Amino acid sequence: MDTIYTLILVPMVYLAFFVFFAGIIWRITALIRKPKLPTTLKIYPEKKPAILWALTDTFFLPGVRRNNPVLWFFLMVFHLCLLLLFIGHLELVWDLPMFQMIPHEIFLGNGFLGIILSVSLLFFLFRRFISPTKDLSVPEDYFVLILLFLTVIFGSEMDWARRWYAYEEMGPAEYRAYLQTLLAFKPDIGDVNISGHSFMLVLHVFFGNLFLMVFPFSNLMHSIFAIPLNKLRRG
Amino acid sequence: MTEQLNSDKELDLKGLPCPMPIVKVSKGIKDIEIGQVLKAVTTDPGSLNDFPAWARSSGNEILDTHQNGEEITFYIKRSA
Amino acid sequence: MDKQLQDKLLELFTGKLSRQVQLYLDTCSRCGVCSDTCHVYASMPIPKYTPAYRAEVVRRIFKKYFKAQGKLLPVLGEAKILDETALDELKEAAYSCTGCRRCMVYCPFGIDTQQIMSIAKLLLIGANSEPEILTMLADMSISKGESIEESKERFIEGLKRLETDVIDKWKIKAGKTPIPTDAQNADILYVALAGAHSIVPAAAIFNAAGENWSLSFFEAVNFGAFVGDPAKTKLISDRIVNEAKRLKVKEVSICECGTAFRVMKHLSGPQPFKVSSLTEVHARYLREGRIKLDQSKFDLPVTYHDPCQMARNAGVIDDPRFILQHLTDDFREMAPDPKYNWCCGGGGGLVALGEETLDFRMKSARVKADQVKKTGAKILATACENCHTQLSDLNDHYKMNVEVKFLSSMVADALVH
Numbered sequence: 001m002d003t004i005y006t007l008i009l010v011p012m013v014y015l016a017f018f019v020f021f022a023g024i025i026w027r028i029t030a031l032i033r034k035p036k037l038p039t040t041l042k043i044y045p046e047k048k049p050a051i052l053w054a055l056t057d058t059f060f061l062p063g064v065r066r067n068n069p070v071l072w073f074f075l076m077v078f079h080l081c082l083l084l085l086f087i088g089h090l091e092l093v094w095d096l097p098m099f100q101m102i103p104h105e106i107f108l109g110n111g112f113l114g115i116i117l118s119v120s121l122l123f124f125l126f127r128r129f130i131s132p133t134k135d136l137s138v139p140e141d142y143f144v145l146i147l148l149f150l151t152v153i154f155g156s157e158m159d160w161a162r163r164w165y166a167y168e169e170m171g172p173a174e175y176r177a178y179l180q181t182l183l184a185f186k187p188d189i190g191d192v193n194i195s196g197h198s199f200m201l202v203l204h205v206f207f208g209n210l211f212l213m214v215f216p217f218s219n220l221m222h223s224i225f226a227i228p229l230n231k232l233r234r235g
Numbered sequence: 236m237t238e239q240l241n242s243d244k245e246l247d248l249k250g251l252p253c254p255m256p257i258v259k260v261s262k263g264i265k266d267i268e269i270g271q272v273l274k275a276v277t278t279d280p281g282s283l284n285d286f287p288a289w290a291r292s293s294g295n296e297i298l299d300t301h302q303n304g305e306e307i308t309f310y311i312k313r314s315a
Numbered sequence: 316m317d318k319q320l321q322d323k324l325l326e327l328f329t330g331k332l333s334r335q336v337q338l339y340l341d342t343c344s345r346c347g348v349c350s351d352t353c354h355v356y357a358s359m360p361i362p363k364y365t366p367a368y369r370a371e372v373v374r375r376i377f378k379k380y381f382k383a384q385g386k387l388l389p390v391l392g393e394a395k396i397l398d399e400t401a402l403d404e405l406k407e408a409a410y411s412c413t414g415c416r417r418c419m420v421y422c423p424f425g426i427d428t429q430q431i432m433s434i435a436k437l438l439l440i441g442a443n444s445e446p447e448i449l450t451m452l453a454d455m456s457i458s459k460g461e462s463i464e465e466s467k468e469r470f471i472e473g474l475k476r477l478e479t480d481v482i483d484k485w486k487i488k489a490g491k492t493p494i495p496t497d498a499q500n501a502d503i504l505y506v507a508l509a510g511a512h513s514i515v516p517a518a519a520i521f522n523a524a525g526e527n528w529s530l531s532f533f534e535a536v537n538f539g540a541f542v543g544d545p546a547k548t549k550l551i552s553d554r555i556v557n558e559a560k561r562l563k564v565k566e567v568s569i570c571e572c573g574t575a576f577r578v579m580k581h582l583s584g585p586q587p588f589k590v591s592s593l594t595e596v597h598a599r600y601l602r603e604g605r606i607k608l609d610q611s612k613f614d615l616p617v618t619y620h621d622p623c624q625m626a627r628n629a630g631v632i633d634d635p636r637f638i639l640q641h642l643t644d645d646f647r648e649m650a651p652d653p654k655y656n657w658c659c660g661g662g663g664g665l666v667a668l669g670e671e672t673l674d675f676r677m678k679s680a681r682v683k684a685d686q687v688k689k690t691g692a693k694i695l696a697t698a699c700e701n702c703h704t705q706l707s708d709l710n711d712h713y714k715m716n717v718e719v720k721f722l723s724s725m726v727a728d729a730l731v732h
Binding site for chain 3: 252253254255258259261262281282284285287288291292
Binding site: 027039064140232233 | 419
């Protein structure tokens, strides 16, 4: 068991990040190498400055809001929580004073953001069982949602699971120690594999690793392509 | 005399807007044998240019064209 | 399908993979927001009529032959081989899409379904499976360009018979030609359609405005664009470009034909002349006081259908409304507004395919008929030949009880001294 824990917590993490970054760079390079279409593909009426409107379209999804307000609500909440949790993970590694302008405890949300995320993910998943989204969806779409759901559920409920065992035993300080050794390329899993809720951490990291490795080869790349695409529409 | 040209099939395309006369003629000509003649009557002034161009690109032959007021009559020999 | 044909089609596919198109193919989360933004799906809720489904038909082939995921784990993205069945699906997808780009407005990523469908159309041409009428019409247009010297006489002869109609609408000084052709250094080269309805009103208005204009020998419509053949599209628009260069005109004005205008204005690169739509020219005449209109000419409520290729896809939105303000006191805007306007259901070559597509065109544009009826207007103006034909068909089919009119003919009928 220890070996499996170690494999997931160390080499697999490195592999995942390598695949993640290399994959993204590969995808972007493949795109940039393609010839550019010389004609405009924008939609009218045009509004200036195009880049600001493209950013608005990317982050506030006005088309979705107009068409499907319920989906829009979940999409906004989901992506906002995702962003906050991303910040939360950064704070787990470093002290980031700029985010402490609004003082909060590390780790951000203590599982609540994760619950919101999980509910949104279930909403996205169940939408795909109803026509016409059902007819449009391919296995990848379900797979990615399920993978993300598993990552989120184990990650967000780690703090809750801690309460079942010795609460003081393994918390943000231990996570930080582990993550910093990884970053320094002197991996040391320290105490994160001995506590009762370690299995939650390991599962979180395991699914997170899979998620990172799937990312560049799936429709998750929409997160990176959304801005250039929206720019195309705005001209 | 053009009036005496015999045709094997006639198409009345009067009042049809462009490109319908050409669409109908290109379908209609498939109903006759190679060597037979199709007579088509249109009122669309554009067909004066369209028909010869179509005949060229489709390999058919316009035997005669004549105008009578609004009406334009074409005699087309199926050659392809 | 034999290997040779498949290779040829994949080569055509590769040629289509510009940066933009690959971005469109690389991205889609299949969220389905586009579904009911398509008039076809909104009128007939069958999944294959959603924009995302149509795009997936192309995307599955893309995944199979161009993506690592599709090569290694085809099941994940349902990657599909390019065979006869795929061709049938491509045809169904491409010719149930009018290229109106309404879905693109709603898509969170702004994916251009028309661009993706242009791949489908090109593959169909490669496999000789495209609607042959469209190719026939495109070939006819190209042939006309090649034999222009032979047919000039006939064309001018034909125009002579229209002269009295032009003068009936607007008297000109004796000795002036009502429909000038081949005029060197004209300020405007007007590119019409073959029909009299596209030439007569426009000529009267040019004459009323005292314009130094010339009528093109060619018709504006680009059947090459409908069938999705880039080479033919270019040959057809080049006929006009060459004529404009030869006559050294300052401006080329395209008649009421949405596709022809968008191809010339936005899709064929920079030109040494200004490109404008007839509607923009008329609005300019009004603004400059070169023509005056009788506002009481039409005493019925008027609404305006924005042709997708003119408004949403080319930006001619305010000018038709400006003109209509001079034509009526009772203008009724459709809801939703131009950016979100429903397509008439006739674009993308569907109208040119005539009766073959009539049943589909009527069923797929129910939402358009409802939108028109809701305005309560009695005159339905538009500025596109395709839309005009389709809206007239819809008028009969859905008993919309309106009169479908070209904006230019309304302007010509309301001219005052």
